[in-house]
Amino acid sequence: ILVFYDFFRLPDISTVGPSDSPYREYYRHNKYRMIFEDDPLARISDEGIPEIALEGKESLIKELLFESNSHLDNVTVVKNDSVEEHAFYEFFGPGVGKENGLEHILDHLNLDWSSVAYIGDNFNDLEILKKAELPVVMANGPDEVKRHAALVTTRDNNNGGVSEAINSILKIRGEE
Structure with a gap:
């Protein structure tokens, strides 16, 4: 999980870091933006969380989305990328997105x-x-x-x- 808590000051991403992820290059490239913490979810109570991202086995992410469907009314879910069975999903506020x-x-x-x-x-x-x-x-x-x-x-x-x-x-x- 990655919690983006401030797009205007660095570092702005809280995460436990990559384990065995095909997105290691993403983590390496954005390391200057990251704080590695045991519980990035603790920041969700902070005001102004612009984005949360999940990366992992896509079937598990889809299962989580299906189980949470009733709680996602005010969330924009965007599949960003996939590599083999792994995927990177982003969660924004309602109506947020490129389109x-x-x-x-x-x-x-x-x-x-x-x-x-x-x-x-x-x-x-x-x-x-x-x-x-x-x-x-x-x-x-x-x-x-x-x-x-x-x-x-x-x-x-x-x-x-x-x-x-x-x-x-x-x-x-x-x-x-």
């Missing part, structure tokens, strides 16, 4: 989904990819996510994939 954020921007700019080209790489991008006029998925995205793409890059997001996607979008729109 809602982009909806607000579109409303503010008086635009609709037909003007959206969206670049994503994982499950947490899925809802926007389904709505965007031009959904683009990075080469390293899961096959389940790639199925919703009009375009899949040949490079991943760590090796020029975003640049490739932008150039392809501009070419498709005749703006290169």
Whole structure:
């Protein structure tokens, strides 16, 4: 479990740390943001918890979600990633997510989904990819996510994939 307790000051994540996790790289990369504690859940009583994340065997997370379903009315649950049988799920307040954020921007700019080209790489991008006029998925995205793409890059997001996607979008729109 990871408890994100403050996105504006570091460290901002409380966790017991990775045990035998395929997300060891995530923990290594974000170590400067983390406090390793015996009971990260103790922070849940703190005011202003913006996010809680669970990573572990996906079947166990799904079982927990099913058992907690009646308590999740005011929670936005987002599957972020999966590696083999392992998954990373994020829990936010109601109505929080990339799709809602982009909806607000579109409303503010008086635009609709037909003007959206969206670049994503994982499950947490899925809802926007389904709505965007031009959904683009990075080469390293899961096959389940790639199925919703009009375009899949040949490079991943760590090796020029975003640049490739932008150039392809501009070419498709005749703006290169």
